[in-house]
Amino acid sequence: MPHYTRVRRGEEVFQIDLKSRKAIYEQVVDNFKRLITTGALREHDKVPSIRDLARSLDVNPNTVQKAYRELETQGYFYTVLGQGNFIASPSTNDDKAVQTRLNAVGELVRELIYHGVSKEEIIKFIESLD
Amino acid sequence: MPHYTRVRRGEEVFQIDLKSRKAIYEQVVDNFKRLITTGALREHDKVPSIRDLARSLDVNPNTVQKAYRELETQGYFYTVLGQGNFIASPSTNDDKAVQTRLNAVGELVRELIYHGVSKEEIIKFIESLD
Amino acid sequence: MPHYTRVRRGEEVFQIDLKSRKAIYEQVVDNFKRLITTGALREHDKVPSIRDLARSLDVNPNTVQKAYRELETQGYFYTVLGQGNFIASPSTNDDKAVQTRLNAVGELVRELIYHGVSKEEIIKFIESLD
Amino acid sequence: MPHYTRVRRGEEVFQIDLKSRKAIYEQVVDNFKRLITTGALREHDKVPSIRDLARSLDVNPNTVQKAYRELETQGYFYTVLGQGNFIASPSTNDDKAVQTRLNAVGELVRELIYHGVSKEEIIKFIESLD
């Protein structure tokens, strides 16, 4: 019995690891953030209904709903009552979100340097993204 | 009940925020990582005893113990029985640790770009660190 | 699918935001209340037929019908069988409606004060209306 | 069988109407907002544990938790893991919250005027609060 689920959506893969210490709903959130920030999902795209995704991932609908709610409050989704959930427009002025993430990057960079990786290598890695 | 604790250790500050969503033991871990990766604590330095730190921070000794065990597992501390805990040497060849952190950086960079921050700005931020 | 609809009616705008958490039929109700209380629609004016408005707003006729029924219940519309819906006369003695709204205002004022807005500012805002 | 629950907490009353069209968790949220904005609950006060309040109100703990989470994201509560929930400091710079509430006040004032209440009466009512 596998303890993870992978679902292909177009070219992209949606992956949940039931054994992970990370909560399932958080993994769903992270998967969607990845699909959105990589451009695989774009503004106004419809996402699967709560029930459908729950069936695909073989988890309880409540769990998916919690993820969708979280994505809505974080500004990645919007909900149209009776019609489903959709990808929202990027909010480019969320200073708090930016600051949190920059701090996290700073922390990781320090740890990477401690593990022997140079700033130049890290910057080269970032430039190679996408 | 105070909702945060700050303890000066030399020039550096050790800070616990009870209001944070992060578990206290994780905050203790992160504080030590920060002190180590910024050079405030160096190889073979002795760290405070579990009981002492617990008293300083006004948290349960079990919590500090959990943090110390975690730091040992992650290779930041080593224990000498009967003498206490000490800062370990950096492990410069921990490919798994490096890979995990690079992935996390990649994820954060994508989210920052999505929030309107350019790669150039992120790189400039990294260069400005320390 | 557009995520909002604006329809000009004379000088005034009728606006539905599908992304809002508010039910569409409630938004239709609110739009009419606004047009009525601002004087854009007056006593005995005829309102569009359910089918026409549904077409203009690109929503389901059932949704508009629900809104019209609600507006009739609340005393803003009256129906003449075979002729359509019309704007009713203001009911100046509806103590219950007044009391409900005053309570709501009180609640909002308390929350505004809690968020640092002074009573004077709130009163100035009210005086500036219209 | 009564369809509502009233719980006295000190001088204040906490009231839930199971028959209301408003969701139970929202009623819990509103009750706490009222207690906070009227000053009955103050910064750093401990609120009842999820299980305790659920027992008092005779609702499911999940329902109370949903309310507490909402209060946390709206900035009224903060959670200390393993210790419970506490009243947060007022956030005096939440422009969005202020704007939303001012708009709502404007709407209500227009409706009150439509129902025959004068601006002067409304302002007098606001000045009489507390």
Place this chain on the structure above:
DNA sequence: GTGGTCTAGACCACT
């Protein structure tokens, strides 16, 4: 003790 997650399954409101 505390909050957090998850399931199974029911019922409701809106479109």
Place this chain on the structure above:
DNA sequence: GTGGTCTAGACCACA
């Protein structure tokens, strides 16, 4: 069809 709410009850992590 869609999302939203609620219950009953289980299990886990943290302090």
